[in-house]
Amino acid sequence: MSLNNSQLNLLNFRPWLTLLAIAWLLASLGLGWLVNSLLIIVGLLFLAPVVAFFGFRWWLERNLVSDQCPVCSYEFTGLNNSQLQCPNCGENLTVQKGHFQRFAPEGTIDVTAVEVPSQRLED
Structure with a gap:
């Protein structure tokens, strides 16, 4: 029974051991640039909506x-x-x-009417 308990305990640590092994492998191979690039991509994903919001406001104010x-x-x-x-x-x-x-189509002449007061002429 103690063998089964130790196997169950190792199964609980398996994801953590896998993550630790991947981190150790990246550190030993010098793939820090990969981790840095992933952090930059995540940072841009958070920064892009903010830049888009202020860019849209600037465009809207101008137009x-x-x-x-x-x-x-x-x-x-x-x-x-x-x-x-x-x-x-x-x-x-x-x-x-x-x-x-x-808006007037091509060739249309737009005329502004002016009211002219009428005068009565006597014969």
């Missing part, structure tokens, strides 16, 4: 535009250098240089 629709003066936001539609009046707009502009 998010808040302006008024040139047709109905409704204020909303859009991304720079993109086409969108005003949520209030439905006008197609482009965002260029931080401002909303009406």
Whole structure:
């Protein structure tokens, strides 16, 4: 029975002995660079989301535009250098240089109407 107990005790230590043997083998072969590279990869996995978060915020601050629709003066936001539609009046707009502009197909002439007061002429 004591032989069975000692075998069970060795089975409990088997994973630890395997890990110790692998560490000893790496140290004896001079594979410290492998361990260092694995630590660097794990560090980058933790650092990459933080860098991505701050990079996305920087990009969003540079490209998010808040302006008024040139047709109905409704204020909303859009991304720079993109086409969108005003949520209030439905006008197609482009965002260029931080401002909303009406989108007109090539060859369309955009005219702004001006009200002229009428005068009555007597004969």
